[in-house]
Amino acid sequence: MDWMQSLRLAAPEELLSISGLVLLLASAWGQTAKDARAVNWLAVLVLAGAAAMVAPTLCQGIGGEAALAFGGLFSADAFAAFAKLLIFAAAGASLLVAPAFFERHGGYRAEFPVLVLFAVLGMCLMVSSTNLLTLYVGLELNSLAAYVLAAFLKADERSAEAGLKYFVLGALASGILLFGMSLTYGFTGTVSYAGIAAVTNAGLSKGALFGLTFMLAGLAFKISAVPFHMWTPDVYEGAPTPVTTFFASAPKVAALALTIRVTIEAFGGQTAAWQQIVGFAALASIVVGALGAIGQKNIKRLLAYSSINNVGFMLVGLAAASSEGVAAMLVYLAIYVPMTIGGFVAVLMLRDESGHQLEAISDLAGLSSTRPLIALGLGSVMFSMAGIPFFFGFWGKFVVFQAAVAAGLLPLALIAALGSVIGAFYYLKIVKVMYFDEPAGKATGHSDMVHDWLLAVSALFISPLGWLLTKGLGALAAIAAGVLFAAT
Amino acid sequence: MITALAFYLFAGLTILAGALTILARNPVHSVLWLIMAFFNAAGLMVLLGAEFIAMLLVIVYVGAVAVLFLFVVMMLNIDFAELRAGFVRNFPLGIAVALVLLAEIVIGLGAVGQGGIVLGTADGSAAVPADMSNIKAIGMLLYGKYLFLFEAAGILLLVALVGAVVLTHRKRAGVRPQSVPRQNARRPQDATVNVKPEVGKGVSL
Numbered sequence: 021m022d023w024m025q026s027l028r029l030a031a032p033e034e035l036l037s038i039s040g041l042v043l044l045l046a047s048a049w050g051q052t053a054k055d056a057r058a059v060n061w062l063a064v065l066v067l068a069g070a071a072a073m074v075a076p077t078l079c080q081g082i083g084g085e086a087a088l089a090f091g092g093l094f095s096a097d098a099f100a101a102f103a104k105l106l107i108f109a110a111a112g113a114s115l116l117v118a119p120a121f122f123e124r125h126g127g128y129r130a131e132f133p134v135l136v137l138f139a140v141l142g143m144c145l146m147v148s149s150t151n152l153l154t155l156y157v158g159l160e161l162n163s164l165a166a167y168v169l170a171a172f173l174k175a176d177e178r179s180a181e182a183g184l185k186y187f188v189l190g191a192l193a194s195g196i197l198l199f200g201m202s203l204t205y206g207f208t209g210t211v212s213y214a215g216i217a218a219v220t221n222a223g224l225s226k227g228a229l230f231g232l233t234f235m236l237a238g239l240a241f242k243i244s245a246v247p248f249h250m251w252t253p254d255v256y257e258g259a260p261t262p263v264t265t266f267f268a269s270a271p272k273v274a275a276l277a278l279t280i281r282v283t284i285e286a287f288g289g290q291t292a293a294w295q296q297i298v299g300f301a302a303l304a305s306i307v308v309g310a311l312g313a314i315g316q317k318n319i320k321r322l323l324a325y326s327s328i329n330n331v332g333f334m335l336v337g338l339a340a341a342s343s344e345g346v347a348a349m350l351v352y353l354a355i356y357v358p359m360t361i362g363g364f365v366a367v368l369m370l371r372d373e374s375g376h377q378l379e380a381i382s383d384l385a386g387l388s389s390t391r392p393l394i395a396l397g398l399g400s401v402m403f404s405m406a407g408i409p410f411f412f413g414f415w416g417k418f419v420v421f422q423a424a425v426a427a428g429l430l431p432l433a434l435i436a437a438l439g440s441v442i443g444a445f446y447y448l449k450i451v452k453v454m455y456f457d458e459p460a461g462k463a464t465g466h467s468d469m470v471h472d473w474l475l476a477v478s479a480l481f482i483s484p485l486g487w488l489l490t491k492g493l494g495a496l497a498a499i500a501a502g503v504l505f506a507a508t
Numbered sequence: 509m510i511t512a513l514a515f516y517l518f519a520g521l522t523i524l525a526g527a528l529t530i531l532a533r534n535p536v537h538s539v540l541w542l543i544m545a546f547f548n549a550a551g552l553m554v555l556l557g558a559e560f561i562a563m564l565l566v567i568v569y570v571g572a573v574a575v576l577f578l579f580v581v582m583m584l585n586i587d588f589a590e591l592r593a594g595f596v597r598n599f600p601l602g603i604a605v606a607l608v609l610l611a612e613i614v615i616g617l618g619a620v621g622q623g624g625i626v627l628g629t630a631d632g633s634a635a636v637p638a639d640m641s642n643i644k645a646i647g648m649l650l651y652g653k654y655l656f657l658f659e660a661a662g663i664l665l666l667v668a669l670v671g672a673v674v675l676t677h678r679k680r681a682g683v684r685p686q687s688v689p690r691q692n693a694r695r696p697q698d699a700t701v702n703v704k705p706e707v708g709k710g711v712s713l
Contacts, residue, residue, distance in 0.1 A: 026656075041666075044670065090655070090656035091653055093656050093657060129674070131674045134670070138663065141663065153657050157657055157661055160664055161663060164667050164668050164671060167671065168671035171675055172674070174678070205628075207627055209627065209630045210633075215631050
């Protein structure tokens, strides 16, 4: 194995880990809020740098042998690059909004951006994994950092509860995943996806089927697909809002990309074995996500159910088990990330006179008259999530359904479309509360520039103007998905 | 011949130490017997040619786990007499659990007799080369082929460490840490005052 070649392929990950270590040292001495802000900006710069290093891989559509590093333990292919770009963007946006939030809640600390960087490193390993070992190390690196981030506000009881809940349930899910991995290893005799595919193409033994099922259960927890979604609303509500922004975007991308890799690369020859599982999880997520959100009074809980709902739509694309399906999923992810970030940034901007965060939906009443721009931004996020035509979110749903129908899953697509109608109800309810209810007059506090810009950018991206991007985005997603299917 | 003798020695002592672990009245003695059982199990592993696992048993189980047990037993004030008080009452339940375990072993052996589960064949990437001890072979894999994952696992442990500190560390009032630069910068004239109090007035500090 050529070490130089390997190091070159994994350069973004090396940049992340080295700068994470350096910033960790810096944060050991820089204890003030000002130092923390500086570390935060440096972390954002590092993410931007890593994104710049990854982008060429995607554009050139590198895949197969040329992308393998470290003797086949790591694959820097175009598919991983697509997911990494989304992860870097989501993590960067979450970092941008973090200092303002934490400074209002008793001080920002430089460990926050450092932990985010390491979580991002873990996610990079996840999406680049070519075997079960890299998968697990990456997943745990991401999860361990995430548990700490959820409990980052030590003085806040809800944050501590969220962290503990996430930790206990996450450890259980990791155990289930590990159990599935050990069964898969035992019955196929190898940990590499290519090796597993070679064995299972000849026929799936009972034991390997059990392994696959347990692995999918563990992964379903990480992407918060029904029936392993119970932790999501509690953790999203309790965790500090910038952390929730991060949870709802970056790890979702990583875990979904990982699920795609496992199902397509390792079990691609046994589609029938997992298609039903993924199809069920998709439908259940859509229905439970839509129904669960209706009664919510807290906007963060509502967005948590909405993320469950969105994961369901993405899994519809995976259930199609085709290159088009995976490309559709990637397009949906690329639209989902700015949508989610826009939604949570708008929530972060809702403050009362003394600067306290507002989270109740009733506080949104009449927002259009007090803060028209936030109302416009949040409104377009809601329209887009509901999949109202000509908002960009509609296109994501459209391509996913198109792929499902092309793969002969017409019933699945039909039920999913019906589910999106239920979902539209609560999204539109928020719009109604903001535009047609008597003003509650609570959200009067002001937010800083960074929030305004982030909301503006994401709102523009998901507005009908986003349609200008369809061609480029579709082409990139097709390249990324094509790389994955070229190998199998 | 000598191997058989060594095997019976280690195996017999393992069983003896295991029995004494659960029979000893004093919990500290139990832990010491457990350590002896671990040592003899390590001996059995050496006989099998698995030196690495033997080392692991001694270092991890004896060195860390058993000592940890010992600490817990000695530092926590557990009333073992009270724990044992319910023995007769719970005896039937204990017997039932033991029977279930026995039945599982019997069924398991029977199932193996009928032909075991067909596992996958290993791809050979972890096979021990003939001219190498298995410690060296594991080292070659860990620091060669899997170096990338080894380093990643290192970062994983670092994150766990940092996370634990972030969540538990807090600034406490009333602590007086040493500040070496401040100590060094202090001059005698800052620290002492020369006063000449009037007779009968005393000193004001």
